Structures are given as C-alpha cells and as structure tokens.
Amino acid sequence: xxxxxxxxxxxxxxxxxxxxxxxxxxxxxxxxxxxxxxxxxxxxxxxxxxxxxxxxxxxxxxxxxxxxxxxxxxxxxxxxxxxxxxxxxxxxx
Amino acid sequence: xxxxxxxxxxxxxxxxxxxxxxxxxxxxxxxxxxxxxxxxxxxxxxxxxxxxxxxxxxxxxxxxxxxxxxxxxxxxxxxxxxxxxxxxxxxxxxxxxxxxxxxxxxxxxxxxxxxxxxxxxxxxxxxxxxxxxxxxxxxxxxxxxxxxxxxxxxxxxxxxxxxxxxxxxxxxxxxxxxxxxxxxxxxxxxxxxxxxxxxxxxxxxxxxxxxxxxxxxxxxxxxxxxxxxxxxxxxxxxxxxxxxxxxxxxxxxxxxxxxxxxxxxxxxxxxxxxxxxxxxxxxxxxxxxxxx
Amino acid sequence: xxxxxxxxxxxxxxxxxxxxxxxxxxxxxxxxxxxxxxxxxxxxxxxxxxxxxxxxxxxxxxxxxxxxxxxxxxxxxxxxxxxxxxxxxxxxxxxxxxxxxxxxxxxxxxxxxxxxxxxxxxxxxxxxxxxxxxxxxxxxxxxxxxxxxxxxxxxxxxxxxxxxxxxxxxxxxxxxxxxxxxxxxxxxxxxxxxxxxxxxxxxxxxxxxxxxxxxxxxxxxxxxxxxxxxxxxxxxxxxxxxxxxxxxxxxxxxxx
Numbered sequence: 001x002x003x004x005x006x007x008x009x010x011x012x013x014x015x016x017x018x019x020x021x022x023x024x025x026x027x028x029x030x031x032x033x034x035x036x037x038x039x040x041x042x043x044x045x046x047x048x049x050x051x052x053x054x055x056x057x058x059x060x061x062x063x064x065x066x067x068x069x070x071x072x073x074x075x076x077x078x079x080x081x082x083x084x085x086x087x088x089x090x091x092x093x
Numbered sequence: 094x095x096x097x098x099x100x101x102x103x104x105x106x107x108x109x110x111x112x113x114x115x116x117x118x119x120x121x122x123x124x125x126x127x128x129x130x131x132x133x134x135x136x137x138x139x140x141x142x143x144x145x146x147x148x149x150x151x152x153x154x155x156x157x158x159x160x161x162x163x164x165x166x167x168x169x170x171x172x173x174x175x176x177x178x179x180x181x182x183x184x185x186x187x188x189x190x191x192x193x194x195x196x197x198x199x200x201x202x203x204x205x206x207x208x209x210x211x212x213x214x215x216x217x218x219x220x221x222x223x224x225x226x227x228x229x230x231x232x233x234x235x236x237x238x239x240x241x242x243x244x245x246x247x248x249x250x251x252x253x254x255x256x257x258x259x260x261x262x263x264x265x266x267x268x269x270x271x272x273x274x275x276x277x278x279x280x281x282x283x284x285x286x287x288x289x290x291x292x293x294x295x296x297x298x299x300x301x302x303x304x305x306x307x308x309x310x311x312x313x314x315x316x317x318x319x320x321x322x323x324x325x326x327x328x329x330x331x332x333x334x335x336x337x338x339x340x341x342x343x344x345x346x347x348x349x350x351x352x353x354x355x356x357x358x359x360x361x362x363x364x365x366x367x368x369x370x371x372x373x374x375x376x377x378x379x380x381x382x383x384x385x
Numbered sequence: 386x387x388x389x390x391x392x393x394x395x396x397x398x399x400x401x402x403x404x405x406x407x408x409x410x411x412x413x414x415x416x417x418x419x420x421x422x423x424x425x426x427x428x429x430x431x432x433x434x435x436x437x438x439x440x441x442x443x444x445x446x447x448x449x450x451x452x453x454x455x456x457x458x459x460x461x462x463x464x465x466x467x468x469x470x471x472x473x474x475x476x477x478x479x480x481x482x483x484x485x486x487x488x489x490x491x492x493x494x495x496x497x498x499x500x501x502x503x504x505x506x507x508x509x510x511x512x513x514x515x516x517x518x519x520x521x522x523x524x525x526x527x528x529x530x531x532x533x534x535x536x537x538x539x540x541x542x543x544x545x546x547x548x549x550x551x552x553x554x555x556x557x558x559x560x561x562x563x564x565x566x567x568x569x570x571x572x573x574x575x576x577x578x579x580x581x582x583x584x585x586x587x588x589x590x591x592x593x594x595x596x597x598x599x600x601x602x603x604x605x606x607x608x609x610x611x612x613x614x615x616x617x618x619x620x621x622x623x624x625x626x627x628x629x630x631x632x633x634x635x636x637x638x639x640x641x
Contacts, residue, residue: 001238002240004242004325007244008318009285011510046197046201046237064585246548286550289509296418
C-alpha cells in the first residue's frame with residue numbers, strides 16, 4: 001500500500017509517502033530510530049500488517065517536523081531515506 | 094420571540110430498511126457505525142447484504158451520536174443490539190463507539206464500502222466528507238492500494254461548502270443545481286483557504302455577481318483542488334465519489350469534466366460508504382472466527 | 386528631507402510621514418475593496434496631519450499586500466524588508482522579527498541594519514494570522530478587543546485539535562457546549578495561533594532580541610502565548626501596526 005501522510009493547504013503540498021509493502025519485507029525498520037524528530041512509528045494496519053506510519057500528532061505539521069532535515073535550497077538526503085535500503089520513504093517536497 | 098436563524102446546512106436525516114430481507118433467517122448479522130465530524134451513519138447487514146441504515150447529523154458528543162444512529166437504524170426492525178454478531182466503528186470518532194467490537198480506519202472502510210456500493214470494477218474512490226477529503230485507490234476486492242487523506246484544511250470539504258451555503262443563504266442541498274445555472278463558467282475563486290475565499294466571494298457579490306455565478310466559481314475551485322489530491326494519489330477508472338459532496342452535482346460534474354472521467358452512479362446514499370465498509374469488515378472478522 | 390511609507394494591508398492601510406528621520410504624522414484607514422482609493426485616503430490624511438503639501442514629499446515607498454495598487458508611490462518594498470527595518474528602528478537589538486497581520490504572518494531574521502538574512506511567510510491560510518482570533522472571537526461571542534485580555538485570566542492548558550480556522554470554529558462551539566470557560570477557550574485559541582507562528586519562526590531560527598510587529602502585536606493574549614511558547618521576552622513597539630509603514634518610510638529616505 002502507498003500511504004500518503006500529511007496535507008495540502010494554501011501554502012503547498014506536504015506529504016510523507018510510505019510504501020508499506022516494502023516495510024513488510026523489512027523487519028528492522030531502522031527509519032524509526034533514524035528520525036531525529038521521532039515522527040515515525042511502527043503500527044499494525046487494518047489488514048494486520050506491521051508497517052510504518054507517521055505518528056498522528058505530526059500528520060498536520062510534517063512541513064515543520066520534517067523541515068530541519070532538509071533546509072531549503074540544500075541538496076541533502078534525509079536520514080529516514082538514507083537508512084531505508086528498499087527506498088520505501090519519500091517526501092513530496 | 095426572536096426568529097430562529099435559518100440552518101442552510103440541513104440535509105435530510107433519515108433511516109431506511111430493505112423490506113425484502115428477513116434478518117431472522119440470516120446467519121451473520123453485522124453492523125458498521127461511522128461517526129464523522131459532521132454526520133454519523135449506522136449500517137446493518139444480514140449475511141453481507143445491506144439490510145438497514147440511518148444517516149444523521151453528528152451531535153456534540155461522539156458516543157451519543159453513535160448510539161442515536163444505531164437506535165434509528167434498528168427502529169422498526171424488531172432487532173436488538175444483542176442480535177448483532179459484530180460491530181465495527183469507523184470515522185473520526187471511531188474510538189468513541191461504545192458498543193463497537195473493533196475500530197477500523199475510515200480509509201479501509203470507505204474502500205470496502207465503495208467496492209460493495211459500486212461493484213468490483215471501481216479503482217479510484219474520492220471521499221469528500223464533512224471535515225476531510227480522501228483519495229483512495231483500491232483493488233477488485235476493495236483493499237486499499239494507495240491512499241491520501243487531507244483533514245487539515247476545510248477547503249474541499251463539506252464544512253467549506255456549508256460556509257458558502259450560509260454566506261449566500263442557499264440551502265446546501267440546492268447548491269449543486271444552482272451552481273449549474275450559469276451561461277458561462279466563471280474563473281474559480283482564487284483563494285484556497287475557505288476564510289479568504291469567503292472574503293473574495295463577498296467582494297464578487299458586491300461587484301454584482303449573482304449567487305449562481307459565485308457558487309459556480311466556488312464549486313469549480315473545490316473540484317480543481319480535490320483533483321490535485323486525486324492526481325497525487327493516482328487516478329484509474331472506474332471512478333466513484335463517496336461522502337456528502339458526492340450528492341452535489343455542481344462539484345461532481347465539474348470534477349468529471351476536468352478529470353475526463355464519469356463517476357459511477359451509486360446504488361445507495363453516498364454518505365453510508367464508510368459504515369457499509371465497517372459492516373463488511375465486521376462480517377469478514379466473524380468469518381475468520383474473531384470473537385466479540 | 387521628507388519621505389512617506391504606505392502599507393496597504395488586507396484589513397487596514399497605513400501611511401507614515403517622516404521628516405529627517407522622525408515620524409511627524411501617521412494615518413490609518415480601513416482597506417476597502419478599492420485598495421487604490423484606500424491608499425490615497427491614508428496618504429491625504431497623513432499629509433494633512435503633517436501640515437505639508439504633497440509637493441514637499443521627496444520619495445514614497447509602498448508595501449503590504451496591496452502595494453502594487455499605490456499609483457503615487459515611487460517604488461515598492463517587500464513587507465519583510467519594511468517590517469525588519471521598522472523593527473530595528475524601535476529596537477536596534479532586534480534580530481528576529483515576527484509580523485502578524487490580519488491575513489498573513491511572517492518571521493524573519495535580520496542584521497543590525499534591519500537587512501533580511503532569512504524569512505518565512507504564511508499568507509495563504511487564515512489559521513496563522515489575525516483572522517483566526519477574529520473568527521474565534523465571533524464563535525465565542527466576545528468583542529475582538531476583549532479576546533486577548535480574556536485569555537490572560539486563564540492558566541489552564543487546553544489543546545485545540547483543529548489547525549484550520551473553519552474547523553476551529555466548530556471546536557470552539559463544542560468547547561462552549563462542554564461548559565469550558567470563555568477564558569480557557571481564549572487561551573487555547575491564542576496558544577494555537579502562537580504555536581503556528583512559533584513553528585514558522587523556528588524554521589528561520591530564533592535569535593535574541595525578538596520583536597513583534599503588526600496589528601496582532603496589540604493582542605496581549607497572543608503576546609503572552611508567544612513569549613511562553615518561545616521562552617523569550619517579546620519586545621513590542623508602541624502601535625505595532627504602523628511599523629511596516631515606518632520601515633518603508635525609512636528606506637524611502639535612503640533611496641532619495
């Protein structure tokens with residue numbers, strides 16, 4: 001499943017995009033610990049699969065919580081992207 | 094006595110029952126209760142067939158809204174709450190359904206409900222609810238393939254439309270038809286934010302725009318906005334729209350036009366898709382041997 | 386040397402006349418639907434109050450959401466630029482400038498000359514601007530000027546879930562139904578709007594001293610929430626709504 005967590009408001013589109021099929025192949029889920037803001041968590045979804053999700057409390061402010069990892073205009077790889085060997089996490093901005 | 098202010102948001106609250114089904118003959122009776130931020134629905138299914146439902150406004154507290162909707166769906170059926178084998182709660186207030194045996198997210202429920210309501214060919218579901226907007230792609234079994242939900246902002250939601258219905262003093266159920274009474278389609282309202290769009294609309298009225306034209310400009314802005322969400326999630330036919338705005342022909346026809354796709358015609362009220370999916374989830378859980 | 390700054394905001398239009406670096410008059414009018422006309426009205430009033438004629442004016446700079454509508458201006462300047470310049474005029478130690486108006490919010494970092502180093506803007510969403518407290522005051526049935534002081538009467542923390550002004554109105558109504566006191570709700574409202582401004586400010590980085598400008602600077606409830614949230618003293622000039630216009634007039638004086 002492709003899960004888009006985040007929002008669109010007047011200021012733009014801000015989504016963290018997780019390919020949960022890839023999480024199911026990845027028992028360690030190093031992304032959770034890699035996130036300095038503690039945005040990510042492991043949960044059991046509606047189909048009983050153990051997958052990654054953006055914590056509820058961050059879903060309406062990902063623009064700010066994920067901001068420090070990628071300052072505007074700089075080419076850096078976000079830590080959660082870096083540790084995901086399967087390329088299962090993307091950001092829309 | 095002061096005159097009661099007119100409530101333009103009002104839509105028909107009602108219950109429904111399928112007279113051709115005798116629930117006493119059914120092996121599995123399940124229910125789905127969808128407590129949304131604006132409306133609540135309770136759906137009862139007998140062996141996976143829609144038997145009864147109720148659709149009403151959500152009150153000031155979720156548990157009572159769930160109980161009221163359920164009681165209304167049960168009304169006149171001779172069925173008691175204890176006759177139901179399993180109940181799934183869903184929606185924004187899903188954890189506050191006191192008699193539910195399990196809570197399932199509204200994304201998964203809408204997907205499953207749309208599959209029942211529109212048939213197995215539906216691949217893209219757009220749910221335009223009271224306080225959120227969801228784009229969901231599903232497979233032939235009604236399982237979610239990808240989803241996107243926007244519940245941060247009122248633009249593109251039923252509440253946003255209520256704000257306009259109030260501003261223009263037009264009953265919300267007439268907004269869609271009225272917005273189509275224009276000779277030429279005006280440019281969409283430019284502000285995304287409902288508060289700013291309202292200011293913009295006030296200016297248009299001051300410039301002498303008729304209500305129809307202002308509504309057309311707003312419906313088209315709403316259509317345009319949800320399409321950008323749909324496209325981010327991917328669009329594949331067949332396509333269907335659930336939720337209250339699914340009954341608004343002004344928004345639906347503009348989405349169809351811009352997307353170049355015709356939305357499937359629903360078999361039931363578009364507002365019950367979530368609760369319907371909940372009842373179907375409940376049935377699957379009973380069949381899997383899940384205990385209450 | 387006489388310069389004028391005109392700030393055409395979403396709600397109010399301000400004009401300030403500066404003579405040799407000193408403010409000699411200022412005016413404020415409601416921004417109507419015709420911004421050109423509002424700008425002219427504000428300009429005429431300020432000129433009249435200064436006791437000068439338009440021919441005496443060396444340079445006019447316009448700023449604000451409707452700055453391009455000011456047909457008598459020699460040039461325009463950005464709101465962040467004008468705001469920072471005005472803020473350091475009042476507080477030379479100001480390095481972080483927060484400007485919240487009726488429909489927009491800005492956070493910027495500047496140097497000792499009021500030159501912008503970095504900034505962030507919200508102008509597309511009412512939840513991060515004065516409109517938010519205005520809508521909430523309506524939902525609470527409290528006059529706008531009372532909602533700020535009302536918040537100071539509460540020490541309770543209530544978290545508002547809604548990020549959107551429209552959704553927050555319903556939430557306030559539910560809180561009223563749940564018998565939450567108006568003071569507690571007012572505090573929750575200001576904590577919520579301050580939280581959004583703080584997120585924006587943190588993105589540019591908060592450095593001492595912090596100066597708050599714009600019309601929302603008159604709202605004591607917001608100022609308290611901002612100061613508490615950032616754990617920093619918030620400096621506010623007298624009549625913060627004029628600061629952008631003053632900044633524009635200061636820059637205009639240098640341009641001449």
